[in-house]
Amino acid sequence: MAIYRGAGGAGDAVGDSASEVLLALQAKDAAVAAQVAAEAAQAAAELAETNAETAETNAETAETNAETAATNAAASASAASTSASNAASSASTASTSASNASTSATNAASSASAASTSASNAASSASSASTSASTATTQATNAANSATAAATSATNAANSASAASTSATNAANSATAAQTAETNAETAETNAAASASAASTSASNAASSASAASTSASNAASSATSASGSASTATTQASNAASSASAAATSATNASNSASAAATSATNAANSATSAANSASAAAASATLAASYTPSQTGNAGKYLKTNGTNTSWDAIEINTADITGTLPIANGGTGATTASGARSSLGLGTAATANSTDFDPAGTAVALAIALG
Numbered sequence: 001m002a003i004y005r006g007a008g009g010a011g012d013a014v015g016d017s018a019s020e021v022l023l024a025l026q027a028k029d030a031a032v033a034a035q036v037a038a039e040a041a042q043a044a045a046e047l048a049e050t051n052a053e054t055a056e057t058n059a060e061t062a063e064t065n066a067e068t069a070a071t072n073a074a075a076s077a078s079a080a081s082t083s084a085s086n087a088a089s090s091a092s093t094a095s096t097s098a099s100n101a102s103t104s105a106t107n108a109a110s111s112a113s114a115a116s117t118s119a120s121n122a123a124s125s126a127s128s129a130s131t132s133a134s135t136a137t138t139q140a141t142n143a144a145n146s147a148t149a150a151a152t153s154a155t156n157a158a159n160s161a162s163a164a165s166t167s168a169t170n171a172a173n174s175a176t177a178a179q180t181a182e183t184n185a186e187t188a189e190t191n192a193a194a195s196a197s198a199a200s201t202s203a204s205n206a207a208s209s210a211s212a213a214s215t216s217a218s219n220a221a222s223s224a225t226s227a228s229g230s231a232s233t234a235t236t237q238a239s240n241a242a243s244s245a246s247a248a249a250t251s252a253t254n255a256s257n258s259a260s261a262a263a264t265s266a267t268n269a270a271n272s273a274t275s276a277a278n279s280a281s282a283a284a285a286s287a288t289l290a291a292s293y294t295p296s297q298t299g300n301a302g303k304y305l306k307t308n309g310t311n312t313s314w315d316a317i318e319i320n321t322a323d324i325t326g327t328l329p330i331a332n333g334g335t336g337a338t339t340a341s342g343a344r345s346s347l348g349l350g351t352a353a354t355a356n357s358t359d360f361d362p363a364g365t366a367v368a369l370a371i372a373l374g
Helices: 013-155 157-292 340-347 365-373
Strands: 304-307 312-315
Touching: 013 157
Parallel strands: none
Antiparallel strands: 304 312
């Protein structure tokens, strides 16, 4: 027959106890799992905190890189300014060289003009020398004519001795004059040669000055080209400085983004820590709930756990109730049977009609039992 278990209805006390214990064990396992989850959440929070610190370090590194880039950009800008100043100096030098070249060209033109004048003067001197030579030739011819006339006069000496003597003196004077004229012609020729040499030297100097002027002009062009190259370099360096400044701005933006990501990671870490705390709280609540499945054992020795379908409680086993089922064996004080005849047979008793005094012990226990069994 079923054992009455209170308002919850019939059931198996051993099975229900096992179920309650199983539920308690399951609750305990849930509490352990919750504790493990809480520890895992705590580890995740610590990892998130470490990641946040790493992100913060990366942000600081990015900020340092941005400052370095800005410093490099400032240095590049300074170098570009210096290059621009050098380019301006080169342009000024080129302008000075061009002015010197112009002066040299003017001087060369003046030297060429002076050479032309010297050449003209030499030509004039040569012409004068030619004229002096012609004059000397004429005077020589005149001297010859005078000599002829002297011969004629000598022939006529008898008649004109005085005239002949005078003519001879005149002839001597004419010869001296002719010699002097020839010497003057040679001197004029020498002077003409010296003037021609001076003119050639002046022309050579003029050519050298012109070559120097050409070289100065070429140097000025080279300086202008160098100045243009320096200006181009300055422009390139300025562009590089602008690029460096842009890179620095980008690095600063990246640093800001990294800092924002670090803040987000820190927030996530805080949320994870909060979740871990909530999980730990839930685990504690689960443990408390698991403990509530079993009533207090204090003062309940020898009792068993039972339920009325809603609450559990301890109860003593009462043999006069329907708390137990099954057949009680003889070894435990029972009959080992479920019927009266079976009990008599188990106890070695006859039926009530055949019972005699030998069926009972002196204490009367067997008689009472036989009567109880009918």
